[in-house]
Amino acid sequence: MHIVTLGLNHQTAPVAIRERLAFTAEELPEVLRRLKDEAGLSEALILSTCNRVEVYGISATLDECHKRLLKFLADYHQIDAKDFAENLYFHTDSAAISHGFRVASSLDSMVVGEPQILGQFKDAFAIASEELSTGLILNRFLHRSFFIAKEVRTQTKIASYAVSVSFAAVELAKKIFGDLNDMKVMLIGAGEMCELAARHFINQGVEQVLVTNRTLSRAQQLANEFSGIALPFDKFRGQLDQVDIILSSTGSPEYLIGPEELSQALKKRRNRPIFLIDIAVPRDIDPKVNELDNIYLYDVDDLQDVVTENLDQRRQEAELAEKLVAKEVEKFEQWLASLAVTPTIKKLREQVLEIADQELKKTLAGLTDLSNKDEQRLKAMVNAIANKFLHHPISYLKSQDDSAETIPATTIRKIFKLDKNDVR
Amino acid sequence: MTTIYLALLGGALSLYTLSMVTGFLHLFRPLPQQTLWCKRFILAGSVFHLLAFLCRCIQAQTLAVTNLHESLSFFALLLGLAFLLVARKTPIPTLGTFTSPLLIIFTLWALATTHAITPQPPILKSFWLPLHVLLSFAGNAFLVLGCSTSVMYLIQEHLIKKKKIKGIFHKLPALQKLDELNYLCLRFGFPLLTLGIISGSVWASFAWGSHWSWDPKETWSLITWLLFAALLHGRMNSGWRGRKAALLTIIGFAAIMFTFLGVNLMLSGLHSYTH
Numbered sequence: 001m002h003i004v005t006l007g008l009n010h011q012t013a014p015v016a017i018r019e020r021l022a023f024t025a026e027e028l029p030e031v032l033r034r035l036k037d038e039a040g041l042s043e044a045l046i047l048s049t050c051n052r053v054e055v056y057g058i059s060a061t062l063d064e065c066h067k068r069l070l071k072f073l074a075d076y077h078q079i080d081a082k083d084f085a086e087n088l089y090f091h092t093d094s095a096a097i098s099h100g101f102r103v104a105s106s107l108d109s110m111v112v113g114e115p116q117i118l119g120q121f122k123d124a125f126a127i128a129s130e131e132l133s134t135g136l137i138l139n140r141f142l143h144r145s146f147f148i149a150k151e152v153r154t155q156t157k158i159a160s161y162a163v164s165v166s167f168a169a170v171e172l173a174k175k176i177f178g179d180l181n182d183m184k185v186m187l188i189g190a191g192e193m194c195e196l197a198a199r200h201f202i203n204q205g206v207e208q209v210l211v212t213n214r215t216l217s218r219a220q221q222l223a224n225e226f227s228g229i230a231l232p233f234d235k236f237r238g239q240l241d242q243v244d245i246i247l248s249s250t251g252s253p254e255y256l257i258g259p260e261e262l263s264q265a266l267k268k269r270r271n272r273p274i275f276l277i278d279i280a281v282p283r284d285i286d287p288k289v290n291e292l293d294n295i296y297l298y299d300v301d302d303l304q305d306v307v308t309e310n311l312d313q314r315r316q317e318a319e320l321a322e323k324l325v326a327k328e329v330e331k332f333e334q335w336l337a338s339l340a341v342t343p344t345i346k347k348l349r350e351q352v353l354e355i356a357d358q359e360l361k362k363t364l365a366g367l368t369d370l371s372n373k374d375e376q377r378l379k380a381m382v383n384a385i386a387n388k389f390l391h392h393p394i395s396y397l398k399s400q401d402d403s404a405e406t407i408p409a410t411t412i413r414k415i416f417k418l419d420k421n422d423v424r
Numbered sequence: 425m426t427t428i429y430l431a432l433l434g435g436a437l438s439l440y441t442l443s444m445v446t447g448f449l450h451l452f453r454p455l456p457q458q459t460l461w462c463k464r465f466i467l468a469g470s471v472f473h474l475l476a477f478l479c480r481c482i483q484a485q486t487l488a489v490t491n492l493h494e495s496l497s498f499f500a501l502l503l504g505l506a507f508l509l510v511a512r513k514t515p516i517p518t519l520g521t522f523t524s525p526l527l528i529i530f531t532l533w534a535l536a537t538t539h540a541i542t543p544q545p546p547i548l549k550s551f552w553l554p555l556h557v558l559l560s561f562a563g564n565a566f567l568v569l570g571c572s573t574s575v576m577y578l579i580q581e582h583l584i585k586k587k588k589i590k591g592i593f594h595k596l597p598a599l600q601k602l603d604e605l606n607y608l609c610l611r612f613g614f615p616l617l618t619l620g621i622i623s624g625s626v627w628a629s630f631a632w633g634s635h636w637s638w639d640p641k642e643t644w645s646l647i648t649w650l651l652f653a654a655l656l657h658g659r660m661n662s663g664w665r666g667r668k669a670a671l672l673t674i675i676g677f678a679a680i681m682f683t684f685l686g687v688n689l690m691l692s693g694l695h696s697y698t699h
Contacts, residue, residue: 157594160594161594168589172584172589174598175580175584175593175596175598175599176584176598176599176600177598177599177600178597178598178599178600178601179600269663270662270663270665271663271664271665271666272663272665273599273600273666290585293666293667293668294665294666294667296584296585298587302587305587305589306587306589309589309590310589312590313590313594
């Protein structure tokens with residue numbers, strides 16, 4: 001019984017190929033049914049997102065498994081297998097387990113640590129389990145994947161570094177003000193990035209948004225969208241002392257805000273800090289203002305540097321995560337091994353015969369006046385008891401084939417404590 | 425008794441050291457659980473320290489603050505307790521990291537000075553002694569803790585201003601939080617220090633017949649008091665905050681250290697420890 005995965009992702013295949021192999025959620029139930037039949041899988045799951053298409057399956061044998069899966073994809077999408085065969089990766093057993101765990105933990109994502117993939121994986125699982133196309137092994141495999149993904153998120157800081165310019169601005173604001181709840185934000189101009197950042201700030205619960213623009217109607221429109229207040233462009237300087245965070249992105253060729261205005265604003269607000277984010281090119285805010293106490297100015301390059309730095313941090317955290325994943329892969333493999341019937345029969349027999357043998361030796365050591373013949377008889381009796389005892393459990397185990405949906409081998413292993421370090 | 429006392433004090437020192445090690449490991453390496461331990465080690469260290477102090481008090485039959493060794497040790501104990509109190513009120517990871525080195529310095533210094541019990545001069549046998557010392561020391565402990573928050577503030581502010589958004593930037597708390605914490609320490613520490621000076625003055629009027637005798641310790645504590653009074657006034661009325669407040673707190677820390685130790689080690693006066 002083998003766990004296998006065949007797929008492609010943003011690193012191995014261009015979007016032109018990814019889109020041709022993608023599956024929609026609607027067609028998945030039908031696809032899964034056909035996949036199990038045509039590719040000879042006992043369990044199957046398909047993960048299809050804009051960055052990856054992956055098939056996970058359980059196959060009794062690895063012979064031709066790669067070919068069967070490849071053929072299925074080619075047939076279903078009616079593409080020549082040669083066109084995409086080299087973009088595919090095929091993993092089996094521990095490599096497949098590791099791959100699945102890494103994907104769920106967002107270690108294989110384009111932006112390492114991004115949270116969407118886990119949700120997409122869960123959706124894929126929901127569809128597959130609805131269709132009853134997953135069974136004992138994939139069910140456990142996916143539950144473990146989700147568990148590990150959560151562990152990775154809580155035990156490493158992989159997701160806690162902002163990796164977009166607008167989020168980096170929010171991260172910085174939090175390190176200046178702590179809580180953003182009572183903050184007031186002013187939007188000067190209306191660039192796309194500015195709007196996006198404003199939305200992030202609103203999601204963080206800022207108290208109020210002021211919007212100003214050279215065209216008042218545009219300001220009004222944005223203000224309505226954010227349930228904020230619109231300001232005429234020639235009035236905004238008078239309100240600088242009222243706001244804690246200023247986002248600026250106008251097309252103005254010269255600086256709109258300089259040290260003079262901000263010094264005055266600071267005086268009025270008794271030095272409560274102001275965080276300015278200048279996303280405009282050419283810049284709207286005189287860089288000299290950063291020299292003022294309690295004024296913090298970041299322009300678009302500064303924020304980009306933060307993002308680059310954060311991506312690096314995420315990669316470092318990913319190394320920690322890889323260690324967590326490796327540990328879990330090992331555990332899962334042990335569990336998989338414990339499912340197999342034949343080794344279980346062997347172990348069970350060994351254990352019972354060993355006990356019988358030990359007890360026999362103990363008894364014989366105390367019986368000195370026994371004839372050779374009596375000793376043989378005693379041995380035969382002990383062996384007979386052991387074998388009679390083993391007969392029913394072993395024939396029961398043998399009657400189960402490897403792909404059964406029950407777990408007799410695991411249960412027997414537990415009942416007789418066949419594993420020294422019991423595998424959960 | 426002395427052996428037990430020294431063992432307890434040594435135990436406290438080891439725990440403070442562990443706290444500093446875990447704290448700094450957390451600061452520079454990605455280990456999520458460390459800050460909890462940093463605080464727990466300070467808690468455990470303070471328990472040892474408190475036991476050591478009680479042990480000493482029983483042995484000396486008085487509040488054990490009558491020589492340099494005892495004063496340093498008692499101050500470290502109060503600093504640890506002040507930290508635990510503040511950490512309960514506003515839990516800020518990494519505050520322990522910046523407090524533990526001070527705990528270590530004071531405790532280590534105490535252990536390095538002679539720990540023989542000094543016979544108590546009759547003038548110190550008064551209920552004013554514990555009151556005066558406890559108030560002044562507790563006040564100073566909070567103000568010194570404020571100095572830790574100031575150092576953290578200055579580091580974090582430097583990182584944000586210079587746009588070094590990496591490493592310990594992520595570990596240190598928000599500037600606003602640190603500034604609030606600094607203010608909190610000032611609001612605890614300043615009234616206690618004020619009461620400490622007043623109680624001393626009342627005691628002096630009984631013991632020496634005059635409220636104020638311009639003894640070096642008195643002069644310097646007045647200077648310290650004026651510094652923090654200015655800071656408190658500035659904070660309440662003139663919008664002093666952030667960097668300015670942090671720098672003043674650090675200057676105040678220097679003044680405290682001179683009043684507490686410098687005066688005794690360099691100048692002589694009525695407050696000198698008996699040797």
